[in-house]
Amino acid sequence: MTEATGSAEQTGRAEPDNSAALRYTAELAGQIEARWQERWAAEGTFSTPNPAGSLAEPDKIGNRPKLFVMDMFPYPSGAGLHVGHPLGFIASDCYARYQRMAGRNVLHTMGFDAFGLPAEQYAVQTGQHPRITTEANIVRYRAQLRRLGLGHDPRRGVATTDDDYYRWTQWIFLQIFNSWYDESAGPSGTARPISVLIAQFESGARPTPDGRPWDDLSESEQRAIIDGHRLVYLSEAPVNWAPGLGTVLANEEVTADGRSERGNFPVFKATLKQWMMRITAYAERLLTDLDNLDWPEPVKLMQRNWIGRSEGALLDFPVTTVKGEDRVISVFTTRPDTVFGATYMVLAPEHPLVDELTVESQRDAVATYRASAETKSDVERQVERREKTGVPTGSYAINVATGARIPVYVADYVLMGYGTGAIMAVPGQDERDWEFAEQFGLPIIRTVQPPADFDGKAYVGEGPAINSANDEISLDGLGVADAKKAIIDWFEQRGAGTGTVTYKLRDWLFSRQRYWGEPFPIVHDEVGPIALPESALPVVLPEVDDYSPRTFDPNDRNSKPEAPLSRAHDWVEVELDLGDGPMRYRRETDVMPQWAGSCWYYLRYTDPANDTALVDPVVEEYWLGRHRDDPHDPGGVDLYIGGVEHAVLHLLYARFWHKVLYDLGYVTSREPFRRLFNQGYIQAYAYTDPRGSYVPAEEVEEITSGSYEYHGQAVQREYGKMGKSLKNVVTPDEMCEQFGADTFRVYEMSMGPLDQSRPWETRAVIGSFRFLQRIWRNILDEDSGSVTVAEVSAGEETRRILHRTIDGVRRDLDALRFNTAIAKLIELNNHLTKEYADQPVPLEVAEPLVLMVAPFAPHLAEELWSRLGHSSSLAYEQFPIADPALLVEETVTCVVQVAGKVRDRLEVPVGISEAELTELALATAGVRRALGARGVRTVVVRAPRLVNVVPE
């Protein structure tokens, strides 16, 4: 890079002609923008008043209704921003600025999701503390975002790594830890303080699992029972363990071929003691409460699928173990109506009954099969997806419906993690079971009559039951739904089964063996985990010499993770008085996952400096409370803008935490985000040379349509993400330098609908620049700098155009249709350019135009507003309101069609009668010519806009 000289040629700035003193160039835009950003900061323009607490300024709120507009906060990465990142931030800012001008008290700010792996890995490489790089990145991000003119309340922009913030993350953890889910409360249960449960055991109101009196249990027995009820618990869980990385990974950090996304190390399933959060307790509420959220349907659908509710039945199949003991295999099925067709059973390889049921002669085969299933990677399962494998245990169960002895197999197409880990196999009505039955020569009995034209194998559709009767019950002839009901009743009467509901949702793995995350507020004694008191918060992340987890041979599947904090011996070993006098404890050395901090940051935005509570209840209810007039309103953030990549995990975890806080009475809202909007992505072209290496995209030229050259060499174009390795990154800083922040904002908002992805095209940005330049010139003289607007009356036509624009822009902004709002503003401005080329633009049009453009190009608008003689910021000026009288047309253009084709047009009064319009239309030259000799069959009239003449 050469040093910037400021000349147009070298910087590529859009400032070719500097002869005019006040020409709207990139340089002038930069000066204006810096000036207004300073003034907004100095005057606290976007400081939003709270009704109570440390930011309380009730007088400033007045009678304005509130609005909470928020972005998904960014991770402050070292790579910096490209033009795709701020798309949502700009959109939320335009909306927030508009709503502020429309009279709302708007809360809009930006924090940082700053714990996480990249900072830790950088620290491992450089030895520099992750806090240092994180804080440096935050400073840089703040500067970049400020340069864009985002109207954030700077007092509320929390970072998840602040001690004052993660103190409350830990506090929420304690509330969840100290709670249990009371299924018996209300229709779907509620979280309650664990003290309530303890009191129930102590009073005898709740029996102990084995029926002994509570007081007879030892302390450790009591603790085990209580810990088993908590919403956070320690569990032996199968996790993704990457020895080469030295850490466990979340599922989304593992590639499709079973390796780590970073480092490409093998990943093994290992069973390790991990912290889990009991999100499954909330499955039903997380599902049903989706109905009242104003969210994109695809996101709701993804959450529904993720939760995966199925209705069915648990059925018991009696079985005798090798040793002659009576047991039952309990299975979950969604099709209890097909039980008469269950001709064999399958246990998952990990099922606890496998050992007891495997006969001597099958021992080796089963052991071999289980071992191979255990080591099978995900990719192998993928490849073998359709090939069914398995081995018989040699034991038989009884199908109580038919009385038949049916064989019990072990097969990996049954998963231990879903249902009971065992199935009744009904090949007649299940494709997987059909395949397995064919492979192993097992009997197939149809229990649902397929239609006559059905030529497939397993039939999974509707139909009357057949072959489904015994001495006590017959399902034959019943439809699927009725048959289900009848057979569940029969099983329930016999005590051999029950109707039930199952979910795919699993509990949330909450431990990470890493350094750069929130420490748990937990210590351990010999018996188990003990929560620290709130007074011990925050549990500050200790200094360590080495931030890296211990790594192993990448293929050493028997290795165990060793968390970085476990080496901080002085911190881990601690003497505390937790009520029974000073005792020695070991601190928990895992840290929380990155999702923890992002689960509740929206709450902290509302009350960032509160040091006695997570959030003041009055403040929470003000910003997030439910609408009183709508019983279905769940409350929450009024608008949450972010990418669809968080459709499930972040948004589900945040909903879960919010519901716990609701149950425990800390928040009044039932949901965190009332309305969600997914912005699209900005994509980019990348170019590869014949060897397949990427070449700098900005130096590629289009030779002819569809063919491209880089320095005279033909290159291939591809379309996708923007990224350093693709050599196609364009940064906001470059755009601000070349055009100014206002132009960049207008361009991003005018590219297309916000929810759609679209390609970045730097050469098209000039159009937005020209638009702002023309506004500038319509209002002041760029040579003298004097305002040319005059207090003259706008003509009738101009006035109507203005008010139509106001009306349309308001509608578009309300619906987040920024691209069409900008198009309407351009039209209005182009009208002024043409109509007032030789005379001053009337003030009554200039001022509303400036106000309407302000959400998009706030600096330019502020500058013009002040030059128009206003001393204060326009941030709180009334957004223009259309005069309804001026929206009503007096005459309209009527389209005259013959056989549906436009043949003529008429300018007619709006109130014209159908008869009169028909007469006028039939007389037009266009109609007579098109009709020729033909007569008229009918005339369709939609007065005053359309007439369609139908010829014979």
Added chain:
RNA sequence: GCGAGAGUGGCGGAAUUGGCAGACGCGUCGGACUUAGGAUCCGGUGCCUUCGGGCGUGGGGGUUCAAGUCCCCCCUCUCGCACCA
């Protein structure tokens, strides 16, 4: 395989309820101003045309006075899930 969404000029896109297809912008062509132009301004720009008009919203069929919009079949692309009993 299942589920969801999308296909409109050279490009990004517009078109409340079925009612003027292509708003607005980029690009491009012509002109003005200029020593100069990757600036700015003005004008043209869906395709074909014998200048009457004809054809056009992924392809094919249908409903209707009228279809980008509604219905049926097919093609392509993107995203999500993927042995969930």
